[in-house]
Amino acid sequence: MNSFWIIFKQAFMTKARTKSFIITTIIVAAAFxxxxxxxxxxxxxxxDEESQVLHVVDDSGELVPQLxxxxxxxxxxxxxxxxxxxxxxxxxxxxxxTIDAYLVIEGGDALSARYISESANEIGAGADVENxxxxxxxxxxxxxxxxxxxxxxxLFLPASFEREAVSDSAxxxxxxxxxxxxxxxxxLLIYVAVIYYPNMIAMEVANEKSSxxxxxLISSVSPVKHMFAKILGIGTLGIVQMMIFGIAGxxxxxTSASDMTEGFFSVMGFSDIKVSTFLFAIxxxxxxxxxxxxxxxxxxxxxxxxxxxxxxxxxxxxxxxIASFIAFSGIGMPDAGYVTVTSFIPFFAPLxxxxxxxxxxxxxxxxLLSIAIMLVTIxxxxxxxxxxxxxxxxxxxxxxxxxxxGKAITLGNKK
Amino acid sequence: xxxxVDHATKKxxxxxxxxxxxxxxxxGQMHGFLGANGAGKTTTFRMILGLLDPTQGRVTWKDKPITxxxxxxxxxxxxxxxxxxxxxxxxxxxxxxxxxxxxxxxAKKETAAWLERFEVPHYAGKKVEELSKGxxxxxxxxxxxxxxxxxxxxxxxxxxxxxxxxxxxxRAILDVQKQGATIVFSSHRMDHVEELCDDMSILDHGKVVVxxxxxxxxxxxxxxxxxxxMDQDLxxxxxxPGVEKYTDLIDGALLQIxxxxxxxxxxxxxxxxxxxxxxxxxxPSLEEIFIAKVGKAYE
Numbered sequence: 158m159n160s161f162w163i164i165f166k167q168a169f170m171t172k173a174r175t176k177s178f179i180i181t182t183i184i185v186a187a188a189f190x191x192x193x194x195x196x197x198x199x200x201x202x203x204x205d206e207e208s209q210v211l212h213v214v215d216d217s218g219e220l221v222p223q224l225x226x227x228x229x230x231x232x233x234x235x236x237x238x239x240x241x242x243x244x245x246x247x248x249x250x251x252x253x254x255t256i257d258a259y260l261v262i263e264g265g266d267a268l269s270a271r272y273i274s275e276s277a278n279e280i281g282a283g284a285d286v287e288n289x290x291x292x293x294x295x296x297x298x299x300x301x302x303x304x305x306x307x308x309x310x311x312l313f314l315p316a317s318f319e320r321e322a323v324s325d326s327a328x329x330x331x332x333x334x335x336x337x338x339x340x341x342x343x344x345l346l347i348y349v350a351v352i353y354y355p356n357m358i359a360m361e362v363a364n365e366k367s368s369x370x371x372x373x374l375i376s377s378v379s380p381v382k383h384m385f386a387k388i389l390g391i392g393t394l395g396i397v398q399m400m401i402f403g404i405a406g407x408x409x410x411x412t413s414a415s416d417m418t419e420g421f422f423s424v425m426g427f428s429d430i431k432v433s434t435f436l437f438a439i440x441x442x443x444x445x446x447x448x449x450x451x452x453x454x455x456x457x458x459x460x461x462x463x464x465x466x467x468x469x470x471x472x473x474x475x476x477x478x479i480a481s482f483i484a485f486s487g488i489g490m491p492d493a494g495y496v497t498v499t500s501f502i503p504f505f506a507p508l509x510x511x512x513x514x515x516x517x518x519x520x521x522x523x524x525l526l527s528i529a530i531m532l533v534t535i536x537x538x539x540x541x542x543x544x545x546x547x548x549x550x551x552x553x554x555x556x557x558x559x560x561x562x563g564k565a566i567t568l569g570n571k572k
Numbered sequence: 573x574x575x576x577v578d579h580a581t582k583k584x585x586x587x588x589x590x591x592x593x594x595x596x597x598x599x600g601q602m603h604g605f606l607g608a609n610g611a612g613k614t615t616t617f618r619m620i621l622g623l624l625d626p627t628q629g630r631v632t633w634k635d636k637p638i639t640x641x642x643x644x645x646x647x648x649x650x651x652x653x654x655x656x657x658x659x660x661x662x663x664x665x666x667x668x669x670x671x672x673x674x675x676x677x678x679a680k681k682e683t684a685a686w687l688e689r690f691e692v693p694h695y696a697g698k699k700v701e702e703l704s705k706g707x708x709x710x711x712x713x714x715x716x717x718x719x720x721x722x723x724x725x726x727x728x729x730x731x732x733x734x735x736x737x738x739x740x741x742x743r744a745i746l747d748v749q750k751q752g753a754t755i756v757f758s759s760h761r762m763d764h765v766e767e768l769c770d771d772m773s774i775l776d777h778g779k780v781v782v783x784x785x786x787x788x789x790x791x792x793x794x795x796x797x798x799x800x801x802m803d804q805d806l807x808x809x810x811x812x813p814g815v816e817k818y819t820d821l822i823d824g825a826l827l828q829i830x831x832x833x834x835x836x837x838x839x840x841x842x843x844x845x846x847x848x849x850x851x852x853x854x855x856p857s858l859e860e861i862f863i864a865k866v867g868k869a870y871e
Contacts, residue, residue: 163667369652373716375623377668
């Protein structure tokens, strides 16, 4: 077997067999199942809730049945009940916790009602009651004015209101909010992946250096081969892990008890998934990975001790974090100028260009150009990284800074 | 000749680590490398291995430059020991042998044979970090020999080992040499070089200050030792003409001379002083040559 594949297999297998890798994979996959079933789980808790009893102080005695009817119509779990207790007694009941809330309602031309509950937090319940009271008021007024049901209906006919964007590239508001959730999740995944896997490489390289096994390795196999086999091995590990997440996610949502087209999930944009978004996500993940992996291998080759890795990785981490700031802030306004510009800067492109292709209908040449720029950058970094790596792995010393790159190149220099 | 270092110079910026070094090592020979820290031994080894390219000159192995294509024929034990601490001994040795293009089956067989030979077969499934330093070193040596290389570079193979293990490793190295391998090794211990090597080089500041077969080196050194054992005060012998250096010993004295005739004179004088228990003319030790040539003791 070619030594490239031996290193590749080694890098892949040793990482894949570690407990931390297996546990992380299982936890994330399990989280998908939990997330997919979250609404059902929340509902199952909500279902257990008993219907709330609303005590109503109603002097006229006519309004309670109407209120109850309105609440039922609104699918509220509040039950209106007339009460003979005085307000003082009711307040005492709230203080003791035996009563959730009560309502004082007085008839007349305009209904006046007061809703008293233990805390003002129960906005939902209060709103339900308010709507019900409002509906009664409307019905009473219509009756007094002698309006028919049809006339009332006409009165409340909603105006048609639509938002439309003029820009060609803009998706409709509906499409945008649909794409937003998915793009957000995928950007988050790419962001985590381009931090996690390149870090793994830097640690691996630094480990091999600090345990001094590196000198044996590079006397057996060329450092450049070693570096790229390692990057590809960990990269494959990343793809496998992402695939496991993808499959787990797919099955989680397919078998989920929750309805994908309603509530939480429609907001997240999971109901209308475009295949191209996923393909771009995979593509930008790979490009981002290789870009940062080469950089990480280069930086990892400069340190003598694993403790120094994080320090040297800091500038790289800043790049990724800046990219994530741009991407996450750009979700709200993907056609902003700074988003467009940074989507062509190789270190930001994996996140920012993905944001743009996910959120906007931009012409195909834009992502292609961005991809081409990234490929060229990966090529240059690969060439440069290999030069640094060749010398860096032979270098041991106390000072670990980016200045050592120059020294490493000199050391690894042919002639 | 098989290994030929041809006027190799390696500069790191302004600093010259190896200066116009030439070396010929015949096939099947064992060559000892001596030198103080920073003399350029490791840099020379790295140039031989192709890890560093010489600034000037070249290194050839069987008339061809050493590249990664030669990797299967080369074994290397670096001075700074290095193995994966968390990897199992057997997996590790097989992996490293595979990198040198040995098949997995052969690597497995050889690994088992070597572990057996070094009396540590029960370590096959252990992690390297669980082993003692001495045992780690055995594993390290196996890693440099397991793929049956024909050119073996050993940087300080015996340092930090107890005498029993030194013997086991020495025998293994001699056996590998008997099978035809060319071995270059540096050692901390001059007696190991004297015992094992045909040829040797002493490096100082990147230059070979003494080189050649050990016998020749000693002969060319031009100095011999006269060892005397007697109870009388021997100070007067030190003042004889022709005696270069006089060292008082607990049971006699050691005198350095350049001419054989001086030895005769010392013997005559000594017999006049009293009862002589022991008289011998000895070859100079490598240590003496080293100190004389490099001007300081080796560590």
